[in-house]
Amino acid sequence: xxxxxxxxxxxxxxxxxxxxxxxxxxxxxxxxxxxxxxxxxxxxxxxxxxxxxxxxxxxxxxxxxxxxxxxxxxxxxxxxxxxxxxxxxxxxxxxxxxxxxxxxxxxxxxxxxxxxxxxxxxxxxxxxxxxxxxxxxxxxxxxxxxxxxxxxxxxxxxxxxxxxxxxxxxxxxxxxxxxxxxxxxxxxxxxxxxxxxxxxxxxxxxxxxxxxxxxxxxxxxxxxxxxxxxxxxxxxxxxxxxxxxxxxxxxxxxxxxxxxxxxxxxxxxxxxxxxxxxxxxxxxxxxxxxxxxxxxxxxxxxxxxxxxxxxxxxxxxxxxxxxxxxxxxxxxxxxxxxxxxxxxxxxxxxxxxxxxxxxxxxxxxxxxxxxxxxxxxxxxxxxxxxxxxxxxxxxxxxxxxxxxxxxxxxxxxxxxxxxxxxxxxxxxxxxxxxxxxxxxxxxxxxxxxxxxxxxxxxxxxxxxxxxxxxxxxxxxxxxxxxxxxxxxxxxxxxxxxxxxxxxxxx
Numbered sequence: 001x002x003x004x005x006x007x008x009x010x011x012x013x014x015x016x017x018x019x020x021x022x023x024x025x026x027x028x029x030x031x032x033x034x035x036x037x038x039x040x041x042x043x044x045x046x047x048x049x050x051x052x053x054x055x056x057x058x059x060x061x062x063x064x065x066x067x068x069x070x071x072x073x074x075x076x077x078x079x080x081x082x083x084x085x086x087x088x089x090x091x092x093x094x095x096x097x098x099x100x101x102x103x104x105x106x107x108x109x110x111x112x113x114x115x116x117x118x119x120x121x122x123x124x125x126x127x128x129x130x131x132x133x134x135x136x137x138x139x140x141x142x143x144x145x146x147x148x149x150x151x152x153x154x155x156x157x158x159x160x161x162x163x164x165x166x167x168x169x170x171x172x173x174x175x176x177x178x179x180x181x182x183x184x185x186x187x188x189x190x191x192x193x194x195x196x197x198x199x200x201x202x203x204x205x206x207x208x209x210x211x212x213x214x215x216x217x218x219x220x221x222x223x224x225x226x227x228x229x230x231x232x233x234x235x236x237x238x239x240x241x242x243x244x245x246x247x248x249x250x251x252x253x254x255x256x257x258x259x260x261x262x263x264x265x266x267x268x269x270x271x272x273x274x275x276x277x278x279x280x281x282x283x284x285x286x287x288x289x290x291x292x293x294x295x296x297x298x299x300x301x302x303x304x305x306x307x308x309x310x311x312x313x314x315x316x317x318x319x320x321x322x323x324x325x326x327x328x329x330x331x332x333x334x335x336x337x338x339x340x341x342x343x344x345x346x347x348x349x350x351x352x353x354x355x356x357x358x359x360x361x362x363x364x365x366x367x368x369x370x371x372x373x374x375x376x377x378x379x380x381x382x383x384x385x386x387x388x389x390x391x392x393x394x395x396x397x398x399x400x401x402x403x404x405x406x407x408x409x410x411x412x413x414x415x416x417x418x419x420x421x422x423x424x425x426x427x428x429x430x431x432x433x434x435x436x437x438x439x440x441x442x443x444x445x446x447x448x449x450x451x452x453x454x455x456x457x458x459x460x461x462x463x464x465x466x467x468x469x470x471x472x473x474x475x476x477x478x479x480x481x482x483x484x485x486x487x488x489x490x491x492x493x494x495x496x497x498x499x500x501x502x503x504x505x506x
Contacts, residue, residue, distance in 0.1 A: 038171035042317030053284035055219025058212030073428030079252035086247035089480035090238035114394035115325035128287030174313035
């Protein structure tokens, strides 16, 4: 076929192409809610705390409130688009319909980077928790990572029923663990002594009673990337559209119920974990802040037992984000943007095993390179913060592009059937775009964050080069592409076999 106006070309495929790339519907409202909350909840066990020594507790609370506003706008916008376009492509599908093949590819690429790196960050924190529980040498960390990836690739590959069942179980277990922590910590809170123990300049105040904003508003801005970690990945839910039994109804409900629960939980975690021993300053250097809190409440023995249970939070997110990156790789591969072989599903279980393994290999590679490049002796805060900022950068670009997609679809496709409409409308999307851009500027402006951003930029450059040189001339009319081309009014002429492929799921 000849090149289209965007410089892309669609190749004909037969019906067997889509037969080898089928997913199985299974998920209901509870499963979707658990998948969304589970993807995020590890961020309330680890990662959020790493900016406390810079901006202080008050700075993080304000940063978290700003980021919560962004996620309310984002999830409201995504809920509307997901109900209107219930396909596994999710953000890539929204952007493809709004901005063409290049917009769809770049949005999908941003999410791929976000989820693969987010899984790597969570795996790193899981290793830190396991090392703390078993008191093992840092040299064993790569073995923990390898075991975690092996276990959860297996669980995700076991079938959609098993995958969603595990997601519900470990998410509820993680929420229960957080609830136990809140109940135990609340009577011990000494806010001024422990949460406010950071002085201007970042020094420790042994007796607390420091300023609310020890680094002023600059400290608030510097904590935006860490506040993102309290919510990152709730937006993955549209990736489950083709495995949902009622996506138009359940996706919007699960998104909004999930973000509401996470806002409440994030506030409780920041308040209670920092306001008990060892305090905000000490938590900033920890890769297992909840474990530190349990130790102060229950002592070393009891804290160790509950901290082992607390691994459920990290496991829930690791499991859910592995699900997310596999479906993101699957949808882009099915459409031809990534090598097509990555979208082949298991003939019996109908799970994208190849995409699961590919994302795991890349995540392990990134972890290993960063671990040995930075050196374990530089500490968990440096390595974890580096990886976290790489994931957040990919997420912010994705959020900005999704907000633009929402605005363009509202303006260009007013007649599109929308079973759910965002209560925040265009204002929510504009706020999302603005806050995401501010967060990216903070990352670019800070030498501590910039190195991670550069690493992601190299990844983007390589993927864009692949798309430009190879895959843009080998695209396939997947459900996302077929919908977008029909809405543009000039779909490429399909072969007879293509007309037998799947249509966008209603």
